[in-house]
Every structure is written in structure tokens, then in C-alpha cells.
Amino acid sequence: MRKLFFIINPISGNGKNTSLEKFISSNLVRQTEIQYEIRHTLHGGHASELTREALDHHFDAVIVAGGDGTINEVASHLVNTNTALGIIPVGSGNGVARHFKVPFNIKKNLDMIIRGKTTLLDVGTANNKIFLSNAGLGYDAAVIKDYAYQQRHGFISYFFSAIRSTFFFSVPKVHLSVNGNAFPVNAFFFSALNGSQFGYNISLDRNARTDDGLLDFVILDTKSRLKAIFVAICVLFKGKPRLEGFTTVHSQNATVHFPGQRLSLQIDGEPSVVEDQLEFKVLPGAIKVIVP
Numbered sequence: 001m002r003k004l005f006f007i008i009n010p011i012s013g014n015g016k017n018t019s020l021e022k023f024i025s026s027n028l029v030r031q032t033e034i035q036y037e038i039r040h041t042l043h044g045g046h047a048s049e050l051t052r053e054a055l056d057h058h059f060d061a062v063i064v065a066g067g068d069g070t071i072n073e074v075a076s077h078l079v080n081t082n083t084a085l086g087i088i089p090v091g092s093g094n095g096v097a098r099h100f101k102v103p104f105n106i107k108k109n110l111d112m113i114i115r116g117k118t119t120l121l122d123v124g125t126a127n128n129k130i131f132l133s134n135a136g137l138g139y140d141a142a143v144i145k146d147y148a149y150q151q152r153h154g155f156i157s158y159f160f161s162a163i164r165s166t167f168f169f170s171v172p173k174v175h176l177s178v179n180g181n182a183f184p185v186n187a188f189f190f191s192a193l194n195g196s197q198f199g200y201n202i203s204l205d206r207n208a209r210t211d212d213g214l215l216d217f218v219i220l221d222t223k224s225r226l227k228a229i230f231v232a233i234c235v236l237f238k239g240k241p242r243l244e245g246f247t248t249v250h251s252q253n254a255t256v257h258f259p260g261q262r263l264s265l266q267i268d269g270e271p272s273v274v275e276d277q278l279e280f281k282v283l284p285g286a287i288k289v290i291v292p
């Protein structure tokens with residue numbers, strides 16, 4: 001008997017997740033080999049409480065119907081456990097779901113969950129906080145911070161946050177130590193990628209893999225907004241920018257120093273703040289994920 005624990009965030013994405021519980025029940029009720037429980041998040045931090053409850057009761061998998069923020073919250077408790085993570089993408093950007101290539105069609109997604117094939121995938125950490133997709137402290141962090149203040153959510157809001165940040169974001173000056181080298185960086189863009197996706201199918205490094213035991217550090221070392229706009233256009237049109245200052249470094253870890261500075265950070269699309277120093281690490285194969 002497999003035990004599945006579903007966590008639905010009713011306000012993720014378009015907020016139309018109310019019929020999901022009915023849909024899941026009607027599809028699982030005939031599965032005699034599966035025992036399941038469906039819960040809804042009612043407040044911030046509730047997804048964590050529910051995941052701990054699922055772990056206490058030895059569920060085989062916790063399946064999240066939510067955005068990248070809720071997925072990250074649940075996943076942080078599943079790292080280095082035997083309980084698998086399942087993802088039903090109902091958020092707005094859905095970067096994590098896109099990287100794991102889980103079906104966006106709910107019926108196909110449930111079929112995948114019922115089959116229950118799992119694989120072990122890497123998890124990244126930024127000062128010990130986990131990320132499945134990416135974490136960054138340059139432009140992407142500024143966009144996420146701006147977006148967090150917006151009333152409306154969705155692609156258009158991200159777009160306007162991106163435009164505003166392009167002109168008003170102040171480029172942090174940091175010192176990077178990676179692969180035995182140390183050098184200063186004007187971190188217009190500085191992101192550690194575990195997977196390849198930024199959400200909305202935007203990718204800076206389509207070759208980033210979640211099973212190679214490495215993080216891909218994508219760095220744009222410049223203060224020039226013009227250069228940054230050039231890179232952005234390349235990325236949006238799915239080209240690979242060839243430009244001095246734009247590099248990708250593969251490593252298991254990296255440390256970024258910025259003594260006396262307080263910088264914005266984004267972790268799987270959630271805003272946070274970091275002081276003085278940031279340490280990135282990879283935890284190879286640390287999470288079991290239900291995959292197609």
C-alpha cells in the first residue's frame with residue numbers, strides 16, 4: 001500500500017485550485033493500492049507543518065499543488081529523507097515543474113503520480129537554505145523584490161518589475177571564490193542554477209542538469225545596462241549570449257563575499273536578504289522526486 005499526502009495551496013497562481021481536491025479524489029478512489037490524504041494550506045508556514053505531519057506518519061510521498069514558493073517550503077523538509085516530492089504545477093512561473101518536466105495537464109500529472117516512478121535529484125543551498133531551481137543576488141533578486149510589492153501577480157507584473165529593475169537596480173560589487181580562484185565581480189547578474197528554468201520557460205543555461213552534482217553559476221560581470229539588455233534579449237530569444245563578462249562556472253560550491261553590505265537575494269523566486277557573505281553548495285541526489 002502506497003501512502004500519498006497531498007498539499008494544496010488554494011491561493012497559488014490563478015487561485016482556481018478549489019476543484020482540485022474533487023478531481024484528485026475521483027481519480028484515486030478506484031486505486032486500491034493507494035491510500036491518500038488531501039490537505040489545504042491555510043496560512044504562511046502551514047505547508048511546513050503539514051509536511052512534518054506527513055513525515056511523522058511515514059507517507060511515501062508528499063505531493064504539492066502550488067507555486068515554486070510552496071514547493072520549496074515542502075521540499076526543504078524532504079531533503080535526505082525517503083519520502084518523495086510530487087509536483088502538480090498550479091503556480092504562476094512554475095520554474096521547478098518545468099525543469100522536472102512534469103505534465104501540466106492535471107490528468108496526465110495524476111497518472112504520473114499513480115505510476116510513482118522516482119529519481120534522486122540534486123538540491124542547492126544558499127547559506128543553508130535550499131533551492132530546487134536557482135538562487136541569485138543580482139538583477140533577478142531585484143526583480144523578485146520589486147514583484148513582491150506588486151498587487152497583481154503573473155507574467156505582466158514580472159515584466160514591469162523587470163523593466164523597472166533594469167533602470168533602478170544598483171549593481172552589487174562582490175568578491176567571488178570558486179574552484180580555487182578569487183576575483184571581484186560587478187554582479188549585475190549572479191545566479192546559482194541547480195535546474196535550467198527561471199519560470200515561464202525562460203532559461204539562462206539549458207544544459208544545467210539536476211543530477212550532475214554541480215551548480216551552474218551564471219555571471220554577468222558588468223555595470224553596463226546596455227550589455228545587460230543585450231544579454232536579456234539573447235536569453236528571451238533563446239540564444240546564447242557571447243559577450244565579455246558573461247560566464248558560466250560549474251562547481252560544487254562557491255562563496256561570495258560582500259562585507260558590510262546587505263543584499264537582496266532570491267531563492268526559488270522568493271525574496272530574502274543576506275549580509276556579508278553567501279555560501280552556495282550542492283547536495284547531490286538529496287531529494288527523491290516523482291518524475292514522468
Ligand SMILES: [Mg+2]
Binds near residue numbers: 213
Ligand atoms: Mg547541476
